[in-house]
Amino acid sequence: MRKKSFLAVGFVLIGVVSLVSYMAxxxxxxxxxxxxxxxxxxxxxxxxxxxxxDKSLYKLGEIVRMKVFLVNRSNDTLKIGPVNFGYTxxxxxxxxxxSVDTRNLYASDTPFxxxxxxxxxxTDLLGWGQHFMRPEGSAFVTETVPPGTYTILVETSGAIxxxxxxxxxxxxx
Amino acid sequence: MNGYLYIPPWHWxxxxxxxxxxxxxxxxxxxxxxxxEMTAIDNSFQTWEDDGGSYVDFTSYGTxxxxxxxxxxxxxxxxxxxxxxxxxxxxxxILYRYTATExxxxxxxxxxxxxxxxxxxxxxxxxxxxxxxxxAGHWLSLNDTYDLxxxxxxxxxxxxxxxxxxxxxxLGDIAGARYIYPNRYQxxxxxxxxxxxxxxxxxxxxxxxGSTDLVMLxxxxxxxxxxxHYRLGWNLNANDGSAASWSANKDMPGGIQDETxxxxxxxxxxxxxxxxxxxxxxMDTASPHNNVYYxxxxxxxxxxxxxxxxxxxxxxxxxxxxxxxxxxVSFANLDANSRPEMAVVWVDSPPSGNDVIYYxxxxxVNTxxxxxxxxxxxxxxxxxxxxxxxxxxTFANIDGDSTIDMVIFWVEDPSGANHGKYLVAYDVSSTGTxxxxxxxxxxxxxxxxxGDGTAGAGIAVADLNSNxxxxxxxxWIDDPYTENYAYYRVEWEGRVDSHS
Numbered sequence: 001m002r003k004k005s006f007l008a009v010g011f012v013l014i015g016v017v018s019l020v021s022y023m024a025x026x027x028x029x030x031x032x033x034x035x036x037x038x039x040x041x042x043x044x045x046x047x048x049x050x051x052x053x054d055k056s057l058y059k060l061g062e063i064v065r066m067k068v069f070l071v072n073r074s075n076d077t078l079k080i081g082p083v084n085f086g087y088t089x090x091x092x093x094x095x096x097x098x099s100v101d102t103r104n105l106y107a108s109d110t111p112f113x114x115x116x117x118x119x120x121x122x123t124d125l126l127g128w129g130q131h132f133m134r135p136e137g138s139a140f141v142t143e144t145v146p147p148g149t150y151t152i153l154v155e156t157s158g159a160i161x162x163x164x165x166x167x168x169x170x171x172x173x
Numbered sequence: 174m175n176g177y178l179y180i181p182p183w184h185w186x187x188x189x190x191x192x193x194x195x196x197x198x199x200x201x202x203x204x205x206x207x208x209x210e211m212t213a214i215d216n217s218f219q220t221w222e223d224d225g226g227s228y229v230d231f232t233s234y235g236t237x238x239x240x241x242x243x244x245x246x247x248x249x250x251x252x253x254x255x256x257x258x259x260x261x262x263x264x265x266x267i268l269y270r271y272t273a274t275e276x277x278x279x280x281x282x283x284x285x286x287x288x289x290x291x292x293x294x295x296x297x298x299x300x301x302x303x304x305x306x307x308x309a310g311h312w313l314s315l316n317d318t319y320d321l322x323x324x325x326x327x328x329x330x331x332x333x334x335x336x337x338x339x340x341x342x343x344l345g346d347i348a349g350a351r352y353i354y355p356n357r358y359q360x361x362x363x364x365x366x367x368x369x370x371x372x373x374x375x376x377x378x379x380x381x382x383g384s385t386d387l388v389m390l391x392x393x394x395x396x397x398x399x400x401x402h403y404r405l406g407w408n409l410n411a412n413d414g415s416a417a418s419w420s421a422n423k424d425m426p427g428g429i430q431d432e433t434x435x436x437x438x439x440x441x442x443x444x445x446x447x448x449x450x451x452x453x454x455x456m457d458t459a460s461p462h463n464n465v466y467y468x469x470x471x472x473x474x475x476x477x478x479x480x481x482x483x484x485x486x487x488x489x490x491x492x493x494x495x496x497x498x499x500x501x502v503s504f505a506n507l508d509a510n511s512r513p514e515m516a517v518v519w520v521d522s523p524p525s526g527n528d529v530i531y532y533x534x535x536x537x538v539n540t541x542x543x544x545x546x547x548x549x550x551x552x553x554x555x556x557x558x559x560x561x562x563x564x565x566x567t568f569a570n571i572d573g574d575s576t577i578d579m580v581i582f583w584v585e586d587p588s589g590a591n592h593g594k595y596l597v598a599y600d601v602s603s604t605g606t607x608x609x610x611x612x613x614x615x616x617x618x619x620x621x622x623x624g625d626g627t628a629g630a631g632i633a634v635a636d637l638n639s640n641x642x643x644x645x646x647x648x649w650i651d652d653p654y655t656e657n658y659a660y661y662r663v664e665w666e667g668r669v670d671s672h673s
Contacts, residue, residue, distance in 0.1 A: 082317065086268075096273060098246075098271070099275075100267065100270075101270070102266065102267050103266045103308075103316065104261075104262035105262050105265070105317070105330060106263065107263055108331065111260070125244060125257065128244070129242070131246060133278045135274075142248060
């Protein structure tokens with residue numbers, strides 16, 4: 001199959017930045033550091049997930065970008081079946097604000113191959129625009145959250161059922 | 174196979190008559206200059222809409238010049254074409270939900286323009302209609318299935334070049350949509366009166382036409398005595414479960430006691446003639462314990478009228494409580510001898526603690542309708558969380574093995590919307606013991622319109638579409654402040670674990 005030419009000139013939403021390159025950015029200020037790497041360590045599965053946000057402190061309205069990695073905790077190369085992913089945002093009182101999930105149609109029954117003790121990027125498409133939605137009558141409205149600290153619970157389903165949490169602080173203008 | 178996957182209670186909060194609108198990215202796919210993908214997408218949504226057993230309705234609101242903002246809601250349900258990178262999915266559907274209620278607020282589908290798409294099965298391309306029909310299933314909250322037994326279904330989560338099988342829904346796909354957005358049918362024309370004190374349904378071939386007929390029975394509760402009435406729904410449609418026609422109201426002669434908590438009805442051939450017999454059972458709310466009585470309408474003719482009625486018979490009821498909220502009856506031959514057994518299920522509501530389900534087996538019911546002996550009452554605790562307003566039971570083969578199962582249905586009546594619930598007693602043995610119990614299954618949610626008040630419930634089974642699997646038919650009597658009406662819905666394929 002061909003790779004479409006316009007992909008190279010810029011329709012990619014979010015640039016793929018590897019974990020290695022994150023770690024190489026030694027002198028960034030603390031608010032810009034990748035944040036809250038948290039995973040489902042208690043799982044007995046050889047595969048867990050790890051989630052990273054691009055920063056820990058966000059301005060109002062700024063998109064909280066996330067990457068989800070599949071992590072192989074075994075010394076075997078693993079072929080992983082289709083994985084869906086999504087997240088729910090909770091405020092500081094634990095109230096769920098919005099849930100976003102994806103359902104993905106793949107061309108292979110094993111779209112992911114994990115090297116021993118390695119990880120691969122599952123998606124860099126996850127982002128939260130600081131919005132939440134609530135029904136109003138038969139319709140619904142979209143609103144922006146106020147400043148505060150929010151917990152984002154990322155969850156995968158399908159071949160890998162795992163969860164991981166990150167927090168994002170929205171600090172005003 | 175007939176499987177589907179659904180995570181309750183995700184759903185659109187749209188009752189019948191409301192539609193799920195969508196727009197398509199105006200430029201469509203770069204691979205398809207004639208924009209024929211627009212029609213293919215519309216046809217894909219229409220495929221789900223065409224199933225008569227659910228009320229799914231999609232409406233095209235035309236096109237939009239904007240891409241869908243990935244993972245950020247914009248209040249527009251959109252089908253978009255956009256590159257998501259190599260190694261990514263062929264297409265992804267994004268579902269936005271209100272966390273507290275799991276109501277769907279917005280859904281977008283993005284075709285990954287890294288891949289090639291076509292509407293004419295071009296080499297090395299994915300068929301737009303094939304992919305979109307699958308994605309439209311996600312719009313309804315159906316999940317991908319990866320079971321190879323389901324590999325021909327639309328919701329199978331892997332696609333190949335030039336594949337078109339997903340364009341056509343199979344029974345598993347259809348059963349899933351019908352489970353979440355079921356048609357609800359009224360049990361005959363006209364109401365049942367203002368005061369109803371129990372109801373039930375059962376199925377059989379009464380008119381000899383070859384299709385399943387439905388008997389819907391209810392107890393009218395005027396003062397002083399109560400009366401038993403029934404209607405027949407003739408020839409249930411194999412595709413959607415609707416009745417071709419309904420009989421006029423029919424009556425069991427004479428009144429019964431003046432207070433009844435619920436009723437049951439079953440069809441069985443007890444006397445060995447060629448016609449079915451109809452067993453009508455009711456729970457009289459006597460003190461110090463309620464009493465179960467039944468009568469038999471012998472040899473129903475093709476119009477559903479019995480040739481005669483038995484005298485009133487009694488189930489030994491000393492183990493029945495002082496307050497009950499449901500009763501049902503069903504027949505099966507558990508011990509494989511020449512005579513059938515009758516199972517009577519009831520719900521006790523003790524003064525303290527939660528309600529308890531009980532059942533009792535009447536062994537070897539003879540040709541005059543009397544059980545040779547009765548078992549002790551067997552209890553099932555921990556299943557009911559608020560007082561039911563009616564219950565029913567039916568024997569059925571749910572798991573497909575050689576031992577019969579028993580399904581118990583009830584409608585709970587908490588504050589606010591009522592809920593239909595059921596559980597399966599798997600593998601009822603020749604001594605009447607249950608092999609295992611399922612978890613409690615619930616109608617997916619409040620959008621199932623069971624109503625706020627209920628005055629009776631029942632369950633029946635039939636293989637409506639003649640594919641060897643069981644459909645479950647649930648009845649409830651809606652009890653508003655005015656006249657009561659009967660409604661039923663069908664759970665297709667009896668795949669009670671498909672959505673757990």
